[in-house]
Amino acid sequence: MENFLQDKDLWIVGSVCLVASILWRRFWNLFTYKRKRDSSPESASIDIQFREKDGSDKSKVYQKGSKTQKKKKPLDASDLFQAGFEEVQNQQNNQLSQSTAAHLDLIEEEQEVDKYREGKDGKQQAAVEEEAKEQEIVSELFQIKEEDKKEEENRLKKEEALWLSEVNQLAALNSSDRTDGSITVTPESCEENLEIIFSTKRHVTDETLPDELKKSRVEEDKELKEEEVAGLEAAEVGPERTEEKRKNAEPVIDEYVIDSSPPPPAPFEHRLVTTKTHQITSYYTINKEEVLGGGRFGMVHKCVEKSSGLVLAAKIIKARSQKEKEVVKCEIEVMNQLNHDNLIQLYAAFESRHEIILVMEYVDGGELFDRIIDENYKLTELDTVLFIRQISEGLQYMHKMYILHLDLKPENILCVSRQTNKVKIIDFGLARRYKPREKLRVNFGTPEFLAPEVINYEFVSFPTDMWSLGVITYMLLSGLSPFLGEDDNETLNNILACQWSFEEAEFVDISEEAKDFISRLLVKSKSWRMSASQSLKHPWLSDRALHYHLRHKKNKCHSSHAPPSEG
Structure with a gap:
């Protein structure tokens, strides 16, 4: 029994020493492996491969077949002893691995908490920065507002100083019997000062004002009262009677409004015809x-x-x-x-x-050409203004629709009736649609009214119609054709040479504005001619004072017979 106890003690001591040696060996292996891993760049690169995208570590997974497995032998007594120690070692290793895994989990949780705190801190910092920027902007706006306020106060002070100097000067000039000779206004506060500046009339006490200023103030008050009474009467009576009263009170003697109303429309709605x-x-x-x-x-x-x-x-x-x-x-x-x-x-x-x-559509006023050649018809310059204005309005509309007439002449302009000066343009047989990208050339038209670019077979555009309008204006004012020759060849040569003048006797009494109107249309270079819109703005067609003068002139364009009554 004692031997057995001695053997048992020896066995325990031996097993403890064996375990201690095994643990020391494992510790030494782990220590050497860690030193190699920290010192080796390859181990560092391998370690990087096992990190997730978010920076957390992954469990290392090795490929199959990386280590060879040895065949197992039957166990003997020493092997059994070794196996017992290996079981103890495995249990300790399991406990160590579990504690290590728990420790790693705690580390990961701490890292996630740190990341969350960092993100939260970043958002708070961004919010703080935005708030600081907003405060800077608000401070800048307040600063600008303060500067504007200071400028406005300085301006008001300058105006007040100028006004006070004017009042002082008037007082010094108009009150020679007064000893002080100056007027001072001392507002009690800044608010009163602002009220003085922004009021429609300067607020000065009657005691400090001179007599003449008092009179002027009374007159101003009287005028204001009259205006208020007139406004109330106008509101009660209505705009029409007020306008009549204004015309009767102040007759316009230097202006005349021509009848620029359009001619009567067709007796049917516009339609698309096939x-x-x-x-x-x-x-x-x-x-x-x-x-x-x-x-x-x-x-x-x-x-x-x-x-x-x-x-x-x-x-x-x-x-x-x-x-x-x-x-x-x-x-x-x-x-x-x-x-x-x-x-x-x-x-x-x-x-x-x-x-x-x-x-x-039917109109029965005849061609405009008939009025030019009719010696019994009195065609005045103001009548010509009415005709040319309506033709310009028709051309303006056509050109806005990108359509060229290309055969504009007095025969293609009809009068609505023989009692009025309302006209309509007809005959669109030679009209063409203008396409800027497609250069248009034509070789037709009436020789007297052809533009130079048509004769030269060059590109035509909107100014081509405006040349014809200039020829029509010349003919209406004088009864003469500006380029007409003995034959068509001479006429075309006169057009190409742009030979025309106002030297004929028929232009003696014609206004300078009418001559200027023609001169801006009969220009050889089409790019320098007036457009239809520009012609309507020309003084000859738009100046009421000129129309008043033409209305009271006794001259006639090229005949001396009574005109028809205007409708």
Whole structure:
């Protein structure tokens, strides 16, 4: 028994020594491994690979087959002893690994808490910075406001000083019997000072004012009262009677407002017309005996719509070939785009085998050309102003719609009636749509009214119509054609040379404004001509004082007969 106890003690002592040696060995291996890992760059790079994107460590996972496994042998007594110690060692290792894992979890939690605190601190810092910026902006605004306030106060002080100096000067001049000779105003506070500056009348006590200033103040008060009474009367009576009273009280003797109202519109709404193949006689009665006009295109007759009794004009155009019909359809397309009181309106269109008939608005005042050549008609300069203004308004609308007339002449301008000076532009057979990117050239028109760029076969545009307007103005004022020669060749050469003048006797009594108007249109270079909008703003067409002068002039353009009454 004693031997057994001795053997047991020896066994315990031996096992303790063995365990101590094993632990020392493991500790030494761990120590050497840590030193190698810290000193080796490769281990550092490997360690980096096992870190997550957020900076936390991952558990190291090694590839399979990285270490070879040895075959197991049958255990003997020493091996059993070794196995017992290995179980103890494994239990200790498990406890150590569990404590290590718990420790790592605590470290990760602390790191997450630190990150959260850092993010929170960053947001708080950004909020603090934004608040500091806002405070800086507010302080700058207050500073600017204070500076503006100081400037305003300085300005008010200067105005007050100037006013006081003026009052002192007036008092010194007008009150020689007074000893002080000056007036001082001492407002009790800054608020009173501001009230003095911003009031419509200066607030000065009657005791300090001189007599003349008192009188002027009484007169001002009286005038203000009269104005207030007049305003109340105007409000009670109404704007119309007030205007009449103003006109009766203060008659305008140096201005005249011309009748710039548009001519009466067509008796039907604007419509988009397409050609019909039906017989026109089924819908309209055409009076071929009554001819309203004619030209190279055909004839215009008076017609009546059977269903409504509406009086219209039928323009019969000879069109045998398909090309000729396309030209007429181009005129229809242009008229579909034009809706203006100074432009004739299209009502319907009919197509047959050899002709196309356009049914249009009817006016019975005759051509403007008839008034130019009629010696029994008194055409004054003011009448010409009315005509040219309406033509300019029609051209302004056409050019806004990007359409060129290209055949503007007195024959293509109709008077609405023989009693008024209202006109409408007609005949859009040569009109073209202007496209800036597509340069347009034409080789047609009436020689007397052709612009230089048409004769030279150059690009045409809006100023081409304005040249024709200048020729029409010249003819209305003088009854003469500025470029007309013995034949067409001479006429075209005169246009290219831009040879014209105001030396004829017919221009002796014509105003300088009218001559300037023509001079700004009959310019060889199209880029220097007035546009339609600019012509309407020219003094000859817009100056009321000039119109008043023209209305009372006794001269006539080129005849000496009584004018018709204006409607």
